[in-house]
Amino acid sequence: DAGVIQSPRHEVTEMGQEVTLRCKPISGHNSLFWYRQTMMRGLELLIYFNNNVPIDDSGMPEDRFSAKMPNASFSTLKIQPSEPRDSAVYFCASSRLTSGGLRRVYEQYFGPGTRLTVT
Amino acid sequence: KQEVTQIPAALSVPEGENLVLNCSFTDSAIYNLQWFRQDPGKGLTSLLLIQSSQREQTSGRLNASLDKSSGRSTLYIAASQPGDSATYLCAVNNQAGTALIFGKGTTLSVSS
Numbered sequence: 001d002a003g004v005i006q007s008p009r010h011e012v013t014e015m016g017q018e019v020t021l022r023c024k025p026i027s028g029h030n031s032l033f034w035y036r037q038t039m040m041r042g043l044e045l046l047i048y049f050n051n052n053v054p055i056d057d058s059g060m061p062e063d064r065f066s067a068k069m070p071n072a073s074f075s076t077l078k079i080q081p082s083e084p085r086d087s088a089v090y091f092c093a094s095s096r097l098t099s100g101g102l103r104r105v106y107e108q109y110f111g112p113g114t115r116l117t118v119t
Numbered sequence: 120k121q122e123v124t125q126i127p128a129a130l131s132v133p134e135g136e137n138l139v140l141n142c143s144f145t146d147s148a149i150y151n152l153q154w155f156r157q158d159p160g161k162g163l164t165s166l167l168l169i170q171s172s173q174r175e176q177t178s179g180r181l182n183a184s185l186d187k188s189s190g191r192s193t194l195y196i197a198a199s200q201p202g203d204s205a206t207y208l209c210a211v212n213n214q215a216g217t218a219l220i221f222g223k224g225t226t227l228s229v230s231s
Binding site: 093115 | 150151153155160161162163164165168208210212215216217218219220221222223224
């Protein structure tokens with residue numbers, strides 16, 4: 001299993017440019033999460049999908065951010081236009097419904113992250 | 120609104136010492152609690168997951184306990200090693216399949 005795959009690993013761009021981050025979840029997982037990590041605020045949810053449908057986008061900062069999940073194996077997070085305050089590490093995570101006796105478990109597995117720097 | 124707090128923010132210990140990292144959460148109605156490890160510049164590695172019906176989970180030298188009623192979890196690391204140096208993050212979710220809410224982490228440094 002290749003784990004959660006994110007690309008690019010590093011992105012440096014100028015203010016005003018469009019940035020697209022990509023994520024491939026673990027095969028068979030039906031939930032996908034986008035988180036952002038900064039020194040000041042730690043790790044925070046941006047948006048998550050269940051079965052390719054956005055469930056909670058309350059963490060998306062503003063209209064400059066958008067996310068899509070066109071199929072079960074691919075998701076994008078787009079920032080347009082980018083600003084210096086968007087500089088952070090963006091993580092994608094996935095999970096699936098598993099059976100643990102009578103109990104269902106949703107363990108989340110994280111990708112390596114994309115380090116975004118907007119100058 | 121669920122809030123997760125981790126104390127201390129940083130911890131330095133000599134090799135071989137047993138140590139405890141603390142995590143507290145404000146809403147006891149959690150579904151799962153996960154402990155993660157993050158190395159500098161790297162992603163998150165899941166260490167242990169405790170379901171709300173469980174009291175503890177163990178993996179090697181790691182033991183995580185959960186006390187839902189008091190809103191607390193501890194991560195116990197036995198016989199610490201320099202390779203344990205990393206940031207340890209605690210996270211909870213309140214419903215099945217929902218996003219995790221993270222603490223700010225405890226940065227551990229184990230000296231040889």
